[in-house]
Structure formats: C-alpha cells, structure tokens
Amino acid sequence: MFYLTVAVLSAALLGFAVLGLRARRADGLLDDYVTARNSQSAQAIGLSFLASGMGAWILFAPPEIGAFVGPVALAGYAVGSALPFLVLGFYGPAIRKRLPAGRSIGEFAEACYGAGVRRWVSMVSVAYMACFLAAELTAIGAIAALLSDVPPALVVLGVALVTLIYTSVGGLRASLATDRWQAWLLLALLLLVGGVAWYWLPSMPTEAVMPSVPVGSALSVALTLVIAVTAANLFHQGYWQRVWAAETDRALGRGAVLGGVSTFLVVMAIGGLGMLAAMYALPLGEPPIPFFALLSAAPAWLALPALVLAVTLVASSVDTLQNAIASMAVASSGRRGLSVRAARWATVILMVPVVWVALQGFSVLRLFLIADLLCAAIVVPVLLGLWRRMSPLAAVAGGLAGLLGAVLPGWVSQGSFTAGALAASFPDSIPTLAPFLGALLASSLVSLLIAWLYPGARAQEAAGRP
Template sequence: MIAPTTALATAALVLGALAALGVYYSREVDSVEDYLLARGSADGPRTTATLVASVMGVWILLSPAEAGAVFGGLSAVLGYAVGEALPMLAYARLGPRIRELVPAGHSLTEYALARYGPAMYVFVLVVSVFYMFVFLAAELTGIASAMSFVAGVPRWQTAVLVGGVVLAYTAYGGLRASIVTDTVQTVLLVPLVLLTGVGAVAALGGPTAVHSHVVAADPTLLDPTFLTGLRFGVWVAVAILGAELVNQSWWQRVYAASDPATLRRGFHIAAVVNFLLVLVAGLFGVLARGYVDLTLDPAAAGYDGSVAFFVLLQEAFPDLLVFAVALLALLLVSSSADTLFNALASLVTADLPRVLSDPDDRTLTVAARLLTVVVAVAAVSVSLRARSVLQLFLLADLFGVATMVPLLSGLYLERVRGGGALAGGVAGLAVGVAWFPNALVRGTLTAVPGLAGLLPTPDFLVAFLGALAVSTAVTAAGVPFADRFDLDRLDRDVRRLGANDATGDGELATDGGDHQTDGGEL
C-alpha cells in the first residue's frame, strides 16, 4: 500500500497543477455575468467537454459499481447508464427553448419566480440547493472513501484537500475556470476510464475467465432480464432524470454555449459518452462479485459495496496502479465539485438583487465568492459523516423527480400556473417520501405519533414513479382552471445582472398583481 503521506502529497501536486491552470485561464473575468455564466463563450469542443466532465464526478467510479454489485447486476447497470444519458437528451431540447424564452436568464430559480411567482420559487430554490449540496457532499464522501481504502489517508485530510484546492480556483475564476479545467479533464479522463476497464478484464484473465467467475458467483448478475435489476434500472433512470433537470449546473451551461446548435450537439455527444462511461464503470461492480467476497449489506459495519470498483482493482493491479486510478478519481471529483461550487453560488447570487438594495457588480462578485466558501466548508463537514454515496444521491433525486414536471411544463404550457405547479410538486414529494426506503427518512416519519401505522411498505420503484406520476397528474389537473400566462413576458421580466434595463436597476422585474394571483391559487 502507498504510504498515506506520499499519497496525500501526490494528490496535492495533481490538484495544485489543475488549480493553477484554472486560475491562469480565468484571470480576465471582469464582471459577475462573466463569473457566473461565461455567457456565449464556449465553442463546440469546450461545450461538449464541460458537459461530459461535469457529469463525470468520482461517483462514476463508485455508484454504478455499487449498483452492479449490490442492487442487481448487469440490468441495474444498464438502467444507471440510460439514466445518465436521458438528461442530456432532454437538455438538447430544453436548452434552446430556455435560451429562446429567457435569453438574459441566469438560473432556474429566476425562471421559477418570473413564471410561477414567489411560492413556487421558494420550493424550487430549496429543492435545487438541496440536490446540488447533497451531490457535492457525496462527491467528497466518495473520494475520501477511495483514498482511505487505497492508501489509508484519513478521510478528513482528503476532503479538506480536495474541497480547499477546488474552492481556490473556482472562487477566483467562476464558470470560466470550471470550463477550462473541464476541457482538460475530459481529454484525460474519458480514455483513461475506458482503458482501465479493458486493462482490468485483461489482468483478470480475459473475457472468458471473467464471465466464468461471475456466473459461478451468481448467474443472475449477467442476466439483463433479472427482475430485481430491472426494477432498480427503471427507478434509478427516473431518479437521475428528475435530479438533473433541477440542477443549476446545466442551466449555466445552456447559456455558456456559443449558440443553440452548439448546445444541442454538445448534449447529444455527452449523452453517448456518459452512457458508455457509466456502463463500463458499473461493470466493475458486477466483476467484483466474481472475484471478491464483498459485504453487501449497507447497514453492516464492513460494507464495501460503495468501493467495489477499487476492491476489484486491488485484485487486478499492483498497488501503484491502483493509486494511479485513485489520482484519476481526484480529477473526477474536481471536475464535478468545481461545477457544483459555481452552480450553487450562481443560484443564490442571481437572486441577491431582490434582497439587497441596488448591489453593484463588485458586491455581487464578492458575494458569489463568499457563498462558494460557505458551501465548500459545509459540504466537507457533511462528507465526513456519510458512508454510502448512492444512498446520499437517492434522497436528493427524489426531490428532483417531484419537481421536474411542474417546473419545466411552464416552458411549453401557458395554463400551468404557480398554484397548480406548487401543488403538484408538494403532492409528488409527499407520495415519494411515504414510500422512500431510506433509514433516516423512515425513522423520522415513524417517530411522528400516529403516523407509523399509516406508512406503506417502502419501495424505491413506487417512491420514484409515484412521485413522478402524482406530481404530473396534480399539475395537469389545474390546467383547465388556470388563466393563460404570456410566455413572452419571461424575456421582458428577466434582465442581466447589473444592466440598466426598464426596471432601472437590473433586478428581475415582476408583476406583483400576477404573482399575487398565483399565490392566491394556493
């Protein structure tokens, strides 16, 4: 095993080089608009690279493998891969529509306020921040677990190092720094992940030997029609789609692309690449079952399903190569962590003009950087207490699934209004929580007097599909009774930060009377 001090020092050098690159190429950031969005600055290759790298967090080496090892083998992995491709395909259509209706926009919460009013805005803000914060904490949890397993590095040291270094260049350069580092990470990481998969199969004796070991361990692992895996694949695909559609990271990149055609092409390519990467990574978990005696109960003290990827690597490769893959994981976590740091900062900063009195550009930029620091410290703290990356993701995903249809239907349907959208989101979330099998959620609900006996048998499939179906049905039920909303208003009401527009101060203009009506629908 590599010595912990050597491992930490090497990690610091790798991350330091990445940070220097991000700072150098973002030194010309001169406005809060440039800091948050880098609007229209990304050409085709950069757009594709940042879309791929933003997805490619360290979770890609952990969660899909955990799914393959613990939750259903090949069929579960296929569902996971499809789930990661679906949001990219969805944004290939949604992105140009967002740019058309809200050309000067910054965030999905800004759109929610202008389209639905303050009540739905608060709901969407809570859901989006919660999801992205959990995503960030899960990323730091994953890399801390990997470095601890591979080199014995204390979890807190890895979390602080990664969080601190990524924070340094992201707080300085904003989205421009993230896009530059994403480009480098994509060029390096995509071939390395694929080569690692091929190399592991070769080191374990080739495809025939690998197949024999897995079948001997559990033949259902390679059955694409295995019911348990199919159930997992269906609900995890829905979960990922819902989560990503309320992820501010993608809304930022919708505006960063140079034009709609570039945007569509980038998302289409990212869908294919993400599918292949998740499929390869997930198969590591399936292969691990054939070669290693894993502890598969997440509640057990020795649970190692969440690091099945690295458990298998130790069987296939020397320690030095396993550590090299851990350094790859460092680049992966930085590619998604810088995206999330900046997305969370942009989400809040875009709303500050409604809280502060006529803030200037410098005030907004400083606020964005301070918020990035706060987010980083909080995420590091949470990551030190979490154990399963996948369990963290699923709770956040549920919120996104309940919100996606009520939120995004307003881009196309004029009669979806604030009250109906909020009712749909809340109803869907209530149904999802009632069936959600998470121990923390169930423990909290059963502690409420009289509620324990009313709760249904927990089931992930019912929780996610129920949340989606109910939120859609309740939102649709309000359509025949709602007044029309003029979608052209979104262009007039949302202005660039710091611009001298018709409102006089660059804030998001709102029609108080209309939003008052929406609030009254509640």
Template sequence: MGCGILTTYSEIANISGLHGLLVYTICGSLPILGFACVGPIIRKKCPEGFVFTEWVRKRFGMVTSWYLSFFTCLTMFLFMLGELVAIRTAIETLTGLDALGAMIVECIVTSIYTSVGGFRVSFITDNFQGVLVLLLIIICAAGMGTNIDIDTSKIGPSGLLKANKLGWQLIYILFVAIVTNDCFMAGFWLRTFASRSDKDLWIGCSIASFVTFAICTLVGTTGFLAVWSGDLTVGDADGYNAFFILLAKMPRWVVAFVLIFSIALSTCTFDSLQSAMVSSISNDFFRNKLPMIYTRGLVVLVMIPIIVLAVKVANDILQIYLIADLVSAAIIPAIFLGLSDRCFWFLRGFDVMCGGLGALIGVFVFGTVYYNSAKEGGKLLLIWNGLYNPEDWGPFGAFVVAPFGGLLITFAATGVRLLATWIYCKVTSQPFTALERPEKINIDQVTYDSTKDISDNDAHKTLEEI
C-alpha cells in the first residue's frame, strides 16, 4: 500500500459515502485471497516459474506471453505514475512547494538500491512499510480526533451514510476491476511463487486481506469527515485531497511526520513496481539472456516519461487506476480459462489474444453507440469521465463488455480457427487433431538411453519437449 491509498479511498468516500468506501475496501481486499486459491494451481503447473507470464508462456506460447507482458508492464507503468502523482499531491498540498525534485530523488534512490539488492530488498522494505502504515494510522487518528471539529448537523443532510446507486454499481465494477488487475501485478506473483508452502501462502494472503481492508477503510473515512467539518462538499473536485486537507489543520510536527512517512510509503511501493518490471522485461522478453544492467537501464529510461506525465498530465489518481482496471478486465478472463485442462484444453494463444484485444474494441463500439459519438467511445476506453455520475451507465457497461465480450470473442475466434483448420485438413487430406486432448505423460515412466552423455539440464528439456 503506497501513498496512493491516501487519495483514492478518500475520493470514493467523498463521492459515494460509506457505501462506496466499504465496497471499494472489500473489493480491494478480498481479491488478495485469490492468490492463495489460484497460486498453488499455477505453481504446480509451472514449478520453474516465478511470474504469471511464465505459466502463460508454457500454456499458450511465446507470442501470448509477450502480449500479456506488454499489458503487465503497461499496468505497472500506470501504477508507478499513480504513485508519483500521489506523492506530488501530498507534498504540494502540505507544503506548497514544487514536488518535482522529490519525485526525481525517489526514482533515483529506488533505482539504485533495487539495482544493488534486487527483489530481496523489496521484501525488506515491505516490513518497514507495514510498520510505517500502522504508525501513520495511529498518529493521524489521534491527531484528527483532537484537532478536527465535526458539525453533527451536517451528517444526516450530507447523505454520505446512506446507500446510493453509485455504491451498488461499484460492487460489480470494482470487484471485476480489482480481481483482474491484481493478476497484472507482477510483484504479487513474485511473492506467490516465493511463498514457502501453500499453507504459508494462505496465512499471508489472509493477513494481508484483513489489514488492507482495515487500514484503507480508516484512511477513506477522511472523505466524508472533510465534508462534515465544512472543508469540502459532497463530490468535491478536491475530494482526493481530503486526507491532506484535514491533515493541514494539525500541528506542524504531525504534518512533517506524516509527510516523511508518506514519502517512505511511496518509496516502498515504487521499488516493488520497479523490481517487478525488471523481472518481467528480463524474463519475458529476453529470457534472462540480456545482462541485467541493460534491463535495469530500460526501466530507468521509463522513469523519464513517468515523471513528465506525473507533473504535466495526470491529476486524478483514481482515473489512472481505472484505465489499468479496464484493460485487465478485457485481457485476463480469457487467459484464466487456460487453467482448466478438462474443459478448455483446445484454447490457443490466438484465441485469447483475439478475445482480449477484441474486448477493448468492443468497449469502444459500446461507448460510441451509448453516447452516439466516436469521440466519447474513445474517452470511455480511458474512463475519461470517471465513475462519479450514478446516472451515467457508460462505465458500468464498459466493465460488462470488457470481460464478457472478451470471453465471447475468444470462443468466436476459437470457432473460426477450428473451422479454418478443419478446411485445411480436408484439402490436404491430413487428420484433424485440433480437438484431441493432449496426452498426459507420466514422467516416472519416461526412459531414455542412459549410455548417452546427457546432462540433467538436457534431460529436463527433453522431458519438457515430450
């Protein structure tokens, strides 16, 4: 949990009240348990892997792995952008100073120590991050409780404690968005593969799910506390700033303390994203054959557009995350069908790639028809208008079209491929085997000529090819 949690959850609370906040925190915490459910299955199918794309490469082939890796790196790019925007917001709101220097320093420092220590350093900083989050919550709760005056007469009229249409819409939107988007987080997969056992994975995910729910809920309450204190209005454009607006009322030492902790939180999250991107690029695109210094150099170069966008373009952090969410909702569902060898053994990389890309096109088509404008259809792909208007069903429709449309297109592409293969086999008088189940080979029964000089690695590769 980086500095971004201090803005996104308070923004939802300011717009949709307690209903929207609880939906967001529950939908954000429960999917973590998905790694405990799916992780053991993928580790069993791909024991030599350490990221999700490695299993995709083994199941669907190299091209599909590159396809998923591209969108994985895009997601991490957007999350790093969101993290820098969050820390920029914190610094500029609390101090009034230009945050460019701090963002550059953060990128340089994290690049240096992750280059030296690798992903192991990220595990270490995670421990510091956990302690810092707890201290931050305790100090801020005590400070706000003693320095913020709540006008109780505003609580009822604000309507922030009542159920609302947007809150009900978010149950579906955020659950689909976060479940699929978590699959793009290479850092989560690195931790999943690194877990000592399936039991430890369940314990870790359960603790993480509970702690995430509790902390994000507490942070998000600032969204409506700022309304009841008279600092903001419901649905205020500065709703994402609610935490820092309330914080500015507290003693300066508390502000300084929180600012330092916010930078530390952002750094701890940023290094995980950097390490995960390095792992993805090195493994998926170069098969770990490119010297690591060049891969890390590529990631450092990526920092340049991230800083530029964080300063010049990006303002709404929630919108940044929603763009990544919509992409993942289109890409991931079709890929996960490949986990079932019993029902979907016939799926190929071509099918799932057509499904994912077709789903994104489907969202554009839906937006064009719904808004009667191609321009608005393009904006819907970027969730340009956010989720703020409960009367606008465009975003809800986009998150319906993305996963379900992607699955339909996947099966349609499968049908076209099978038909083309059948016609080709008829013309060339070859047997049609596209629907035959692949035979499972018992490794214990596989033998080879022991008189040949075969190393252990060569033998392993031979069994994989068989």
C-alpha cells in the first residue's frame, strides 16, 4: 500500500506539473508572468477562484463548525469564504479602470493613498499569505500521517517543490491552467469520498438531532466568521491577480459569481458531512476531525482517494499563493522593476521559511486569527480608496482606529489596555466577535468621518477648490 500511495500521489503531482509547464508563455514577459492580463474567460476565472480558494482547511474547519455549532454558523463560514470573490467581481471593473496596468493590491493602495499606505497593505497581505501557505503545508503533512504510511515530510516537500517548479517557470498562467483541472478533480473526489463515506454509515440513531447552539451564539459565530474570512481573503493577492487576468469586466463579474456560488456550495456540503458525523455519534477525535471520523466507518481503500483529494486541495491553493507572493515582490520593486528570473528566485527564497515552519508541525491558527484581525482593521479604508473624498489621512486614521477598535472591547471589559491587547491576540486560539466587530466598525466610522470633514485632493479638484 505504501508504494501504491506514493505512485498515485506522484502521478497526481506530475500531472499538475505537466499542465502548468505547458501553459507557460515562451516570450517570458514579466507582466504576463504575474498577471496573464486580459486572457481568461468567465469560466476559467470562476474555476480558478474555486480551486485557489479551496485548501486542506475545508477538511477541518467547516466540518468542525457543522458538528459543534450547526448550520447557522456553517452558513456564515460559507458566506465568508464566497463573499471576497463577489466583492472583487463588483469592485473589479472600477479597479481595472482606475489602474489598467495594475498588478497588486499594494499598487492599488499606492494609487489611492501613496507609498506609505502601500507598504502597510503589502506587509499585511504577505503576512496573511505566508500564514496560509504554512497552514496548508502543515495540514497536508497531518493528513498524510493520518491516512497513509508515507512520511509526512515527504508529502510536504513533494507538494511544495512540484508546485514551486511549475509556478516559478510558468507564472500565473501555470496556476490558472492547473486550477481548471484541479477544480473539476476536487469536485469529483469530494463527491466520491463523501458519497462512499455516507453510503457506509450505519443506520442513524433514533435519538440523533442536528447539531446546534442557541441562536444568539450561532449568529455571533457566523458574523465573526463572515468578517474574519472576508476581510482576510480580500488581502489575498492571488485573488487580486485574477481581477486583471479576466478578459473583460463581464468575464470578471460572471467568473466571480461562479466562483462564489460554487465555493458556498462546497463549504456547505463538506460542513454537512461534519454534521452527519455528529448526528451518527461517531468518535470525532481530539482535537476533533469530523470529516476523517466519517472515513473510519468506510472501506480502507477510501483513504487513498481522500489523500489525493487533500493533495489536490493543497496544490490548488499553494500554487496560487506562491505566484501571488512573487507578484507582490515584483510590484513592491516600484519603477525599477524585476526580471522574470528575479521574480522566480524571490518565490523560491520566500518558500524556504514557510516550508521550515510546515515541517515543524506548529499550530498556525492563532497566527491566522491575528492576521485576519489586521486585515479586518484596514480592509474598509483600502476599499474606500475608490471614493473621491478619501485621502491618505482618512485611510491611515481609519486603519489606526481599526487597531484600537480591536483592543477596545477587551480594554473596557477587563479594565486595562494590556488585557485588551492580549484578548485581541486570541490566546486560546478561539475566534471571538468583539475584536473583529470593533476593528471593522472603528475603521469604517473614522475613515468616513475624516473623509467627510477633510476631503481628499480628488474631491477638491472635482469641486473646483484649490
């Protein structure tokens, strides 16, 4: 079984590499390497949003939320996962018009507010994507240990190296090409694994009830997840690349709807399997892993397609993140620019610490939550950059207010700034609503207030003022 597993995983990764390398452009232009500008249809954009947004996280988080909190919170998670695509689909045409030669969220921030805000936005984006990368590679190592006899380090290194090869050579086109196939493959494998696991379940206990918590608690969890996941994913540079990769504004809008709806359905379906595991009273493990608890009642052969599913999920998100980090390095180089070769080496170098973290098996959930909170504190000021009245002062003041708003709930309830800051760092690695809601509301209100009182230069020019 060991050799069969290695052979199947190797074949899957080799297939992804062939698809990615075939998609590369021979001319090797840097702009095409990081944007594939105006080249992708609505279907390609939609499938790419689905594949790049999925990852091994969907085998852990949605089933656990479904099993312990119930359908309301699960729906919040699904909405939060899908909403960034819809936001970019709605704002994308205005972003493309304002920045037709753009390549990154950092460049958008600079066009609206200047170089200082760009550095802060770029730093948050890279930190979030690095956490995402480390989490995905850590997860595939854990899944390999759970489902096979293959050494986890071998699987982690295999996924990291193969995706790095085709993304560093082929750029964004390689990621987009593999996304199309990976999207269909992961949907087929989800149907296979979920369907077989469901078929082999015994009769449902007569006392089974759907997991649920009080409505207020469920809504609180749902709102927390919507804010955290949406805000963080709007700083995912891989998604911003697809704004400029779309053939037209229409293709972007339709692709965003396709990606958003399919993502919502996939998250709800995989979370529903977690609810089934709880309703059948299966041993969920410690820490709980409801999706894999379902596999314990299924035939042993199902472990192999489940592992291929996990590798597909991780590869589809990792290749997007690798190229996204490379594009941030290119965009951050300013007017001097980078060569394609330099962009490739930047990707390789940035992957070294990420792979090292993944091989240690650390828990990155707390880092993820902190990164999510930083994103929530500045996402509204960044998106308001399309409004004429916004200015660098309003954006910076809004971002600082967002950080203070994240600390304020704990500060008020516990009586000290230190306690508030500690609460906003999620010491128990549990997402709570107060810091996220405080960050979002404070940043929004202060940005709007400053912009209204002290409008930016664009608003003054439109009004004919000096």
